[in-house]
Amino acid sequence: MRTTLKITLFFSVCILFLTSMTFKPKRIIFFGDSITQQGVSAKGYVTLIKKALDSTKYTVMGAGIGGNKVYDLYLRLEDDVLNKKPDLVVIYVGINDVWHKQSSHTGTDYDKYLKFYQALINKIQGVGSKVVLVTPSVVGEKKDGTNELDADLNKYAEGIRQLAAKNNLPVCDLRKIFADYEAKNNPEDKEKGILTVDRVHLNETGNKLVADQLLPLVK
Secondary structure (H helix, E strand, O other): OHHHHHHHHHHHHHHHHHHHHHOOOEEEEEEEOHHHHHHHOOOOHHHHHHHHOOOOOEEEEEEEOOOOOHHHHHHHHHHHOHHHOOOEEEEEOOHHHHHHHHHOOOOOOHHHHHHHHHHHHHHHHHOOOEEEEEOOOOOOOOOOOOOOOHHHHHHHHHHHHHHHHHHOOOEEOHHHHHHHHHHHHOOOOOOOOOOEOOOOOEOHHHHHHHHHHHHHHHO
C-alpha cells in the first residue's frame, strides 16, 4: 500500500512539474510612448489584446512612458523590458521623434532614429526574444498628405519598413493602415476625432483598430 502511494505521489509531482514546464505563458511586452502608456487603460489597445488572448497562455504587459523617443526606450530597455524576460516585444515608437522636432526642437534626426531602433532590435534579439515593429501612425488626421508632419512621418515609417525587411521581422504598418482608414472614413477631412482624440492619441475606435491589427502578429 505504501509503495502504491509513493508511486502515485511520484507521478503526481512529475505531472505538476511537466505541466508547469509545458504551459509557461508567452510573455508579451508592448514598448513605446504615451500611446502605449494609455494603451493599458480600460479600452486601450494593450488591454483589448490582453482580453482577446487566453490568460493561461499569454502574459501581456505595457511598457509605455509619455514623451518617450527611441533613445529613451534604449536607455530603459534593460529595466523595463529585458529584465522581465519577454518572449516577444512589440516596439511602437516614432511619433515624438518626429513631432518634437517641430514642437520643442528635441526630436530625433532620421539617421539617429534608425540607429537607435536597430540597437533596440539587436539587444532584444540578443536575449532570445522575438520582435514586432510598428510604423508611427499620425500627427493629425487630414487626408492626402495635408498634415504638416506627413512627409516626415512617411519617411520614418518607410525606415521602419526597411528595418523590418533587413532584419526579417514582422511589421504592423499603422502609417498605411491609418491612411487607408482615413481615406474611407474621414470625408470632412477632420484633423482629429476619427481615430484620435487630439491628432495623436487614440480614441476608442483607434485603439480597437490597433488591437485588431496587432493581435495576429503576437499570437
